[in-house]
Amino acid sequence: MSRLMDLAVEAREVNEPQRLCDMVPYAGLLGIACREVEAGSLLFELPFKDDNVGNTMLPALHGGVIGAFMEHAAVTQLLWNRETTSLPKLIDFSIDYLRPGKPELLFARCRVWRQGSRVANVAVESWQDSERTVATARMHFLLSQPSAVSPESG
Amino acid sequence: MGRRFFEVIPHSQVLGLEVIDAGDQWIEARLPYADHLVGDPDRAILHGGVITTLIDQTSGAAAALSMDPPEVVATLDLRVDHMRAADVRRDVIARASCYRLTRSIAFIRCVAYHDDPEDPLAMSMSSFMRASSSHPSMVEAGS
Numbered sequence: 001m002s003r004l005m006d007l008a009v010e011a012r013e014v015n016e017p018q019r020l021c022d023m024v025p026y027a028g029l030l031g032i033a034c035r036e037v038e039a040g041s042l043l044f045e046l047p048f049k050d051d052n053v054g055n056t057m058l059p060a061l062h063g064g065v066i067g068a069f070m071e072h073a074a075v076t077q078l079l080w081n082r083e084t085t086s087l088p089k090l091i092d093f094s095i096d097y098l099r100p101g102k103p104e105l106l107f108a109r110c111r112v113w114r115q116g117s118r119v120a121n122v123a124v125e126s127w128q129d130s131e132r133t134v135a136t137a138r139m140h141f142l143l144s145q146p147s148a149v150s151p152e153s154g
Numbered sequence: 155m156g157r158r159f160f161e162v163i164p165h166s167q168v169l170g171l172e173v174i175d176a177g178d179q180w181i182e183a184r185l186p187y188a189d190h191l192v193g194d195p196d197r198a199i200l201h202g203g204v205i206t207t208l209i210d211q212t213s214g215a216a217a218a219l220s221m222d223p224p225e226v227v228a229t230l231d232l233r234v235d236h237m238r239a240a241d242v243r244r245d246v247i248a249r250a251s252c253y254r255l256t257r258s259i260a261f262i263r264c265v266a267y268h269d270d271p272e273d274p275l276a277m278s279m280s281s282f283m284r285a286s287s288s289h290p291s292m293v294e295a296g297s
Binding site: 002003004023024025026027028029050051052053054055056057062063064065067068069071072087089090091092093094095096097100 | 162163164165166168189190191192193194195196200201202203204206207208209210211214226228229230231232233234235236239
């Protein structure tokens with residue numbers, strides 16, 4: 001297994017999901033934080049900082065930053081679920097922007113709709129104060145499983 | 155104009171995005187490789203999210219450039235298909251073009267690649283709301 005996956009397993013064993021964010025350079029640059037809020041489910045936070053702005057007039061968070069935050073959330077949730085033996089590979093990414101991201105804390109949580117042996121379908125929602133949805137996204141990831149010969153589940 | 159569009163965006167400066175060339179309805183930009191933009195610490199390849207940011211910004215610039223005068227735009231939706239991972243320690247180029255402009259919406263295509271747009275890392279379709287639209291809810295602050 002790769003160093004990354006060793007670290008992911010270790011993070012799960014000591015119950016510190018933040019380690020999964022700390023080991024990814026771009027997640028650190030954006031300032032992504034995460035914690036487990038209920039069994040198995042992670043809550044992601046992106047504290048506001050000037051470097052993440054895309055529109056200085058409003059001001060508003062960069063749409064790409066919001067997308068990257070949500071993509072990172074999905075990958076981290078899959079690693080946390082320990083359903084893959086390597087970093088999930090992004091196949092496609094689709095995001096709807098509902099409101100501008102205000103210069104304040106942004107949250108995200110994931111729902112893994114379906115996880116087969118090779119592909120995972122993940123929906124991510126991001127919001128700011130009092131559940132105002134900023135963006136919704138969905139993604140497919142290619143996974144690798146320990147038992148590669150097992151038939152597709154479901 | 156395209157260059158100025160990139161220079162006034164803080165996160166664009168953080169990433170070091172630079173405009174290579176631009177026309178009336180298209181723009182090409184480069185994302186220079188940097189260690190702090192990596193997504194897989196085991197291999198020095200750029201985070202998928204950085205590619206999303208490159209595509210979002212280049213597409214938004216193509217939308218703005220297709221208008222006379224250029225307008226502020228807001229992304230409504232963006233879909234990116236990732237054909238393959240970026241190569242180790244390499245820059246990525248994105249070329250975006252506006253293929254349809256209506257009174258309210260700009261429709262944009264974008265391809266991300268290393269050397270050859272025919273060998274893409276990622277391809278994207280997106281739509282952007284114009285600031286001059288009568289329904290600029292995404293563009294105004296108080297939506």
